[in-house]
Amino acid sequence: MPFLLGGFDFYMKAKIYVTLKPCVLDPQGKAIHQAIKTIGYPSVADIRQGKYFELSIKEGLSQEDAHQEIQHLAHSVLANPVIEDYKIEIEK
Amino acid sequence: MKFGVVIFPGSNCDHDTYHVISKVVGQPVQFIWHKSISLDDCDVVILPGGFSYGDYLRCGALASLSPIMQTIKDFASRGGLILGICNGFQILCESGLLPGTLLRNQTLKFICDYTQIRVENNSGAFANSYKAGQLLNLPIAHGEGNYFCSPEDLDVLKKENCILFRYCNEKGEIVESANPNGSLENIAGITNKEKNILGMMPHPERASEEILGSADGRAIFHSLNIHMAAVEKNRR
DSSP states (O other), X not given: OOEEETTEEESEEEEEEEEEOTTSXXXXXXXXXXXXXXXXXXXXXXXXXXXXXXXXXXXXXXXXXXXXXXXXXXXXXXXXXXXXXXXXXXXX | OOEEEEEOTTBOSHHHHHHIIIIIIOOOEEEEETTOOOOTTOSEEEEOOBOGGGXXXXXXXXXXXXXXXXXXXXXXXXXXXXXXXXXXXXXXHHTTSSSSEEEXXXXXXXXXXXXXXXXXXXXXXXXXXXXXXXXXXXXXXXXXXXXXXXXXXXXXXXXXTOEEEEEOOTTXXXXXXXXXXXXXXXXXXXXXXXXXXXXXXXXXXXXXXXXXXXXXXXXXXXXXXXXXXXXXXHHO
């Protein structure tokens, strides 16, 4: 069954999580962690900041083809493979 | 010889660069809109500083998808000369024309200041008017100028003499205290292996006239002139 979101039909939803590679320093995550420590949360050991994208996929692509297309998009645009890793989840 | 200055939505050093080339260096120059797919026979293409696409996604990432970039990639593969300044450097990295990328400054602060730069080698098109080891006083103005690349890419940069400029102290020493943004090995500017593409964070176009406090950047444009004159002479 197609969903209706923002006035148009789509069949699949793709979620893409982009995170900094472990070898890349994340000063933003560190700054957030420092600030959080001043109000408590002693159990938080480290924070790394990332990005999250939500894609609505139009009707007409198989899940396999959609995954392939999104993989290419994530690799070439949404993430910079020099410094970032990414994870793709596709929901029917 | 003709220069082309590409304008992306959000470029803001395009007119400074145009001014230096036309009025200070005295060479023909034209603007190129990013949606164009032609370089109009330009011999040198400059990607100017600014905040293309508001730095959305990653600095330079969306500009690297502009129609003109495919033309610039073809131009690069034919040995065409390309200079990317500040945001232009970020665009060159994002489009894969130069290795690595530029991260947020380690301090997380936007830095607008003069820096001391050492010319690491003066061979090639971009630095032949400098002496190797010469110290330059050039301004920087960026929030994301922290150069980063993989250890393998760094090896290649060193082996092929691709590191053209490094941040240094007043004595010309490459030390951590002279590194404004956390760049790997104090890197301020690199070329590709073929040496026809230079990307640099400091702004030579803002330091090409004495009245502005420094004219140390002018020799980059002068070097390009000398290089192109030699190329043209060989052609005849």
